[in-house]
Amino acid sequence: MTAADPAQGPIHAFAIGCSAGGLNALHAILPELPEGFPAPVVVVAHLGANDGGNMAAALRRDCRLPVVEAEERLPAQAGTVYIAPPDYHLLMEADHTFSLSADAKVLNARPSIDVFMESAAEAWGRSLAAILLTGANADGAAGMAAVKANGGLCIVQDPDGATAPEMPDAAIALGAAHWIAQPDRIAFLMISLCRGRGGGFPE
């Protein structure tokens, strides 16, 4: 078994990245997660500097899990959906607390999906599943590759049917997708993964 073999052990944390069309895709996933979902779910979405709060509010209405903005130095807790605040990079520390940075944009994005996923890959290693959804640029592909290199599991939205296929396409081209799925399948995958991923692709 290599370090990148995804077929071992349960998942303890989820990272989701998305851009153009992401809100719809998120709406197909997050409301399906049950109360007491046993892992934190961290969402990094490209937004205008002012509409971060709106997205959290829109998701909060439909989700059973609490949806909050990630705050610096606070721990990522199971059963909570965290949204990266607009105009800062969000990062995960080794002790599973959040950090923010005002460093320069990466691939023209802040928050950058790559920045979050690379730090989450280091912090969570094999117990992280990363999910990359619709988007119109290549942010997230390098982050997914880092997740995979650290033993995590990578799910990419099927570009066929995505509002903007560029983002999932870029991750697939980098070889950073273990599974490719439609959004309406992803919540089911997430729930199964919390119990373990020994069975491979849960059908």
Place this chain on the structure above:
Amino acid sequence: MPGRASNLHAIELDLFLEALARRHGYDFRGYARASLRRRAAGLAIKLGCATVAELIPRLLYDDSLLPEVLSGLSVPVTEMFRDPSVFKAIREQLVPVLATYPRINIWQAGCATGEEVYSLAILLEEVGLLHKTQIYATDINDQALAKAEEGIFPAKLIEKYTENYLKAGGTKALVAYFSLGYGFAKIDAAIKQRISFAHHNLVSDGVFCEVNLVVCRNVLIYFDRQLQDRVLGLFDTSLSRGGFLCLGTKENLAFSAAANAFQPVDASLRLYRKRQGVPPP
């Protein structure tokens, strides 16, 4: 569980920071590691090193490298009138109080390349207070300080900042405070004259004067809780009674030991005021 590679990265970064602290006296060990690791990795690439570990001998034996290392680790990214609502609140809520003082001292910590402190000075000029104000703008990054002191920015950026300036309650045209030429905009001497730029390290240096307002935004996010506490303690000591503290909009005073010493003016904008009396124990 984190993998082996991330363990190695953590060891390399620890050793690098230890070398920097013991060899050069700059202690970044209290910085949040995740973003610091990114910057250290970027620095290694920039200096032609394959790993952060390879930076260590260079750091130990080549003194000329230090400015570049400090610049690389402290990445001064800033804008004019970032978060216009904060500047608006300073204008509407702090200025009436500041106006009653015969002289106003301000400490802007972490000034980067100066955009924020020039924004503040322009605001004070428009409300007629700049002439009796002294602003100390400090940073750890000498390359950034030199740029700040120059006060020359790409003219295109000034256009971009104009929208925020107006949202912040600006009453003129932002370009009116610059002289333009060759695609660049130079801040007017009248605005700059009230600002002193100086090297100051929030990790290790002390308080240098008594001030009525401390502005320190998007610096504490880089520090761990312990270092945040130390720095907020510095600000508390530096502020006169009833003095104001302005932090970045994602920085939180609530968890700090200094929280008791302050009361919110506008908690969501992270504007606080030092209590007049003795703080409750």
